[in-house]
Amino acid sequence: MTRLSVVNLVRLGSRTASPLYRNPARALHTSVCMNSSHRKAGFKPEKVAVVTKTTRYEFEQQRYRYAGLTEEDLKHLLAMKGSSYSGLLERHKIHTNNVEHIVKSLRREGIDVRVVKRGEYDDEVVRWADAIISAGGDGTMLLVASKVLSKDKPVVGVNTDPERSEGHLCLPVRYTRAFPEALAKLFRGEFRWLWRQRIRLYLEGTGINPTPMDLHEQQLSLEQHSQAHRITITDSQRSNGTGILHESNSKPSLLPVRSLNEIFIGESLSSSTHRGISVHHRVKLKSFKQHVNLLLHRASYYEISVDDGPWEKQKSSGLSICTGTGSRAWSYNINKLAEQSVEEILKIGKSKTGFDIPLNREFVEKVTEEYIESLVFSPDDRHMFYSIREPIVNRVFSSSRQRGFASKVCVRSRCWDACMVVDGGTSFEFNDGAIATISMIEEDQLRTVVLEN
Amino acid sequence: MTRLSVVNLVRLGSRTASPLYRNPARALHTSVCMNSSHRKAGFKPEKVAVVTKTTRYEFEQQRYRYAGLTEEDLKHLLAMKGSSYSGLLERHKIHTNNVEHIVKSLRREGIDVRVVKRGEYDDEVVRWADAIISAGGDGTMLLVASKVLSKDKPVVGVNTDPERSEGHLCLPVRYTRAFPEALAKLFRGEFRWLWRQRIRLYLEGTGINPTPMDLHEQQLSLEQHSQAHRITITDSQRSNGTGILHESNSKPSLLPVRSLNEIFIGESLSSSTHRGISVHHRVKLKSFKQHVNLLLHRASYYEISVDDGPWEKQKSSGLSICTGTGSRAWSYNINKLAEQSVEEILKIGKSKTGFDIPLNREFVEKVTEEYIESLVFSPDDRHMFYSIREPIVNRVFSSSRQRGFASKVCVRSRCWDACMVVDGGTSFEFNDGAIATISMIEEDQLRTVVLEN
Numbered sequence: 001m002t003r004l005s006v007v008n009l010v011r012l013g014s015r016t017a018s019p020l021y022r023n024p025a026r027a028l029h030t031s032v033c034m035n036s037s038h039r040k041a042g043f044k045p046e047k048v049a050v051v052t053k054t055t056r057y058e059f060e061q062q063r064y065r066y067a068g069l070t071e072e073d074l075k076h077l078l079a080m081k082g083s084s085y086s087g088l089l090e091r092h093k094i095h096t097n098n099v100e101h102i103v104k105s106l107r108r109e110g111i112d113v114r115v116v117k118r119g120e121y122d123d124e125v126v127r128w129a130d131a132i133i134s135a136g137g138d139g140t141m142l143l144v145a146s147k148v149l150s151k152d153k154p155v156v157g158v159n160t161d162p163e164r165s166e167g168h169l170c171l172p173v174r175y176t177r178a179f180p181e182a183l184a185k186l187f188r189g190e191f192r193w194l195w196r197q198r199i200r201l202y203l204e205g206t207g208i209n210p211t212p213m214d215l216h217e218q219q220l221s222l223e224q225h226s227q228a229h230r231i232t233i234t235d236s237q238r239s240n241g242t243g244i245l246h247e248s249n250s251k252p253s254l255l256p257v258r259s260l261n262e263i264f265i266g267e268s269l270s271s272s273t274h275r276g277i278s279v280h281h282r283v284k285l286k287s288f289k290q291h292v293n294l295l296l297h298r299a300s301y302y303e304i305s306v307d308d309g310p311w312e313k314q315k316s317s318g319l320s321i322c323t324g325t326g327s328r329a330w331s332y333n334i335n336k337l338a339e340q341s342v343e344e345i346l347k348i349g350k351s352k353t354g355f356d357i358p359l360n361r362e363f364v365e366k367v368t369e370e371y372i373e374s375l376v377f378s379p380d381d382r383h384m385f386y387s388i389r390e391p392i393v394n395r396v397f398s399s400s401r402q403r404g405f406a407s408k409v410c411v412r413s414r415c416w417d418a419c420m421v422v423d424g425g426t427s428f429e430f431n432d433g434a435i436a437t438i439s440m441i442e443e444d445q446l447r448t449v450v451l452e453n
Numbered sequence: 454m455t456r457l458s459v460v461n462l463v464r465l466g467s468r469t470a471s472p473l474y475r476n477p478a479r480a481l482h483t484s485v486c487m488n489s490s491h492r493k494a495g496f497k498p499e500k501v502a503v504v505t506k507t508t509r510y511e512f513e514q515q516r517y518r519y520a521g522l523t524e525e526d527l528k529h530l531l532a533m534k535g536s537s538y539s540g541l542l543e544r545h546k547i548h549t550n551n552v553e554h555i556v557k558s559l560r561r562e563g564i565d566v567r568v569v570k571r572g573e574y575d576d577e578v579v580r581w582a583d584a585i586i587s588a589g590g591d592g593t594m595l596l597v598a599s600k601v602l603s604k605d606k607p608v609v610g611v612n613t614d615p616e617r618s619e620g621h622l623c624l625p626v627r628y629t630r631a632f633p634e635a636l637a638k639l640f641r642g643e644f645r646w647l648w649r650q651r652i653r654l655y656l657e658g659t660g661i662n663p664t665p666m667d668l669h670e671q672q673l674s675l676e677q678h679s680q681a682h683r684i685t686i687t688d689s690q691r692s693n694g695t696g697i698l699h700e701s702n703s704k705p706s707l708l709p710v711r712s713l714n715e716i717f718i719g720e721s722l723s724s725s726t727h728r729g730i731s732v733h734h735r736v737k738l739k740s741f742k743q744h745v746n747l748l749l750h751r752a753s754y755y756e757i758s759v760d761d762g763p764w765e766k767q768k769s770s771g772l773s774i775c776t777g778t779g780s781r782a783w784s785y786n787i788n789k790l791a792e793q794s795v796e797e798i799l800k801i802g803k804s805k806t807g808f809d810i811p812l813n814r815e816f817v818e819k820v821t822e823e824y825i826e827s828l829v830f831s832p833d834d835r836h837m838f839y840s841i842r843e844p845i846v847n848r849v850f851s852s853s854r855q856r857g858f859a860s861k862v863c864v865r866s867r868c869w870d871a872c873m874v875v876d877g878g879t880s881f882e883f884n885d886g887a888i889a890t891i892s893m894i895e896e897d898q899l900r901t902v903v904l905e906n
Contacts, residue, residue: 317786333770333843337798338855341790345798348823352816355808363805370801390786402791 053136137165261326266318506589590618719771
């Protein structure tokens, strides 16, 4: 198949072309590696959705407009808090200018563009588009990815505020103001597809779930608990004496999400109407609202089995299971060590060996760097990396390994009020008795772009 | 002063005796160290309050009684969740038996005892008692301590469920079933006072505080935000055009708490009515409630100054400032390292030195142990230990030291929805612009007992 015909196939729109396109593209990609006389197929979508973030300026504006304040009031309010109105406005302008640049560049190439705000982005937009551009930062990319469940729909991230946003999931920052260059490379095939592996979740055993509180030892008074907790018992159940015994959800159900970064499992910090009430109180001025929280630092209890291994009871601050993409995100922060800690370990180690090991700053930096690098892996690796955050080891609980790779992780909740959080943005209840099965399959990949330099 | 007269002074009740008692006891204690012919004054309180925890069994009972279930239903419900009714009942009985044992032992000595449930414990009980016994675990001790602001009122912890509770703050477990032995030692002076240093908090700059959300990049739709946020503007402010400019709380105010373990500062995970609503929904059966949370993993932004040093901007998962007592609690879990991590560092270090260092399991264990031991310090040390949890280091944020000792720590919040959490149980709003000054003074100590073995 010649390059021209592949390009034509693509221009028909990905729905028609994709089954055929996917294989040839990959075949071509592979053959580029083997034989440089074959050129990689270019990619020129006909319809592109550009999903934009909401800037803080827009948010503040909306919020205070709602509250009836003027723009002047907004300025003063922000100044009083030590924030800068002009700073917010500037960042907002940078973002909107960059979005405009992207949109113009696309339209100049005859591409049909829809600009969609975060709140308007939905399945219909995903179906319409041949490709989706995320115009914002990593958070916007996560949002965009969350509605793309197919591995065929390309998603490209552009970092619209490089000074404020890390943009790990976005194109290199130089393309932000030089987007036509990025487009040219796409059209010419000077890029490669990066199929980022994602995580899927099955959940079972969530039948009756009355959100009880953790009684561990910090407890609310019973009166407060009573108000906060209810279980739903139908009248028919009450009257026919069957009680509440039947399990409703006993088969594992596949959750309608795919995680691009990580799944995090842990006790959440609130869940009661009590806390809801205290929010209203907090808005009042001139008083310290000493609102009693439900053990903000609450340990998570669960059982874990890695790659169908033996179940192990654990107690910790939570459990992270990440992808290669996510190994640079929250998991990275959980696991990395500061030079200060590395230095202390090396010092103690040195003192116990009797060797005269030179422990200068450079040495410590190098060891730290190598340690940290071992925490990240490739986004297209079909492995997951699990980490136990702040494990609590005592007479009852132990952990054999604090972290490692896995193809499959099963977790059984023994928590009172926990969640499974997907990519830091969506959460599912995960309470006592529920079992999550966490794995990766090829079909769940997200198709993204890496531009060749 | 002879021993007898000191004991008589004490028996008058601590209110009368304490100014005089305190100094002689300490003087005597000091002189015991110097000259063993002086005996330490015994301690025999006339009135003792015993504050008891609520067991999980009691809690479940109350909750389901409220919901109209029978004891049989309770059994089945718990069984279905994989929990054990008989297990809960057994733990409950162990606790109540231990409480009875304590109370009987006290009364047998002619001491006036009031048994007070957690929910009934208040300032009046504290004033009434010459000494307070916490009958539960560490959580109950924290509760008991939280209402004792004076350094004169002795607090003693007894671990009523040694198999389930660590009881770091309690007497050694063997006294749980042999409480008369503990009492005998107290009467004979075979103990020492341990004045545990506690932390005090000043807060300022909390004027206007409309609990905004973090827009960082993961954002709710504006509609959801609008409902969740309100600021309070009085009508007179609106009409007289002064807007909302005046700072209400500009002088630092001393908060009415003393921290026995630690202060933890960080972004909280929810604060909106939205989440409050989702709680009600979560009680329904048979559906996955995909409730959108507000960035459960949200970085905390703040500025920190240690011992009046230069201000440093930081971004992390939160900041812990602990006492010597607390150095064995949450701070310990934040900072400790697993053998797996220590081993990896030593391996990398070894590979870079070229030395032939034997890295066997025993060596790794020893290094890990020494590292971990460096994290704890004495409860009567008038120092605080600050730790930055999961620091995020990038172009903008840096941290010179991840942890260290301090006499004073100032933190300025740049957070959107953060709290200062005291001993994992009480929290204060700590949002953008607020400044906390964190320190220790002698007057805030908690008087506890260490029995000599």
